Amino acid sequence: DLMSDDQTIFPKEFQEKYLVSRGIGTGVCGEVKLAFERATCKKVAVKIINKKNFPSVGTATRNAEREIEILRRIDHPCLIKTEDFYQTEDTYYIVLELMEGGELFNRVKAGHGLDEAVAKLYFYQMLMAVEYLHRNGIIHRDLKPENILLASQAKTCLIKVTDFNQSKILEGETLSRTLCGTPSYLAPEVFTRAATTGYGPSVDAWSLGVLLFVCLGGYAPFYEHPSRPSVQEQIIQGEFTMVPSKWKGISDQAKDMVRKLLVVDPSLRLSITSALQHPWLQDPAMLAQANKLMYPPQDSDTEPSHNKRPREDEEGDNG
């Protein structure tokens, strides 16, 4: 039970503020536990990143520091929020808001896709989150159902993208710093694409295509199968099948969105911005619902005008 749980492994000030409970998820970099803020009994998620459990400690620490830097910088309704942060010489403790609906992974159980309308509402929020990241020079690079969290058990709910352990901050500053000197001695490749090859933001568009395929079809577009080429080969060829029995009830526009994202050539792939303009998402009812979830009216927005008449029983200096 909770009380006998060994709390000694956490830093003292962390332990004074939080009571840690069970594991609720495992990221590639560590584990995520449920915890309770002692003062308020509020539930939180604690992501524990152990610097030691990586062969090359350097990478782990750099990734963790980059993840923490990103978590500190981001602020969007569909991106996980950091509530607190602690570290010891070999472990980071990142306190995050608890998403009561758990991971999308558990919603798209094998064999059953989501209703198209629900998939559209979730996908739109993912696009908004990733567009925000790209606008802030961040590529997620690890978008998958385990890293999409749901705010509640309800079907129409807010979703949040999480896990920036594999993310990349576009080194625009290094290139721009290079370019601010006198260019006359710089080699040609510094200016050409060669300097910026590697991934671009378009890798996230591909992953979102896979995510949408899974949400609609209930199965993965590229998967291990004895009689099929390797998953890597299927991906490189961009070879996937929309099995009729699984996709018969899905609209042509939804399929079109998937097909335009799962394009092998990144320069021909639909960008996040263009995906947001796709006909499938020009759906006023869905957009209204998404905006209500992302920007819920606060009390101050809904409070009637300040000169409201005080209620009979309300004390108030009636002037």
Ligand SMILES: NC(=O)c1ccc2nc(-c3ccc(Oc4cccc(O)c4)cc3)[nH]c2c1
């Ligand atoms: N990889 C990450 O960076 C990361 C970051 C934050 C995360 N929060 C969960 C998570 C949250 C809730 C879950 O169900 C629960 C658990 C307890 C109560 C509840 O209502 C729902 C399952 C997983 N998984 C996370 C992963």
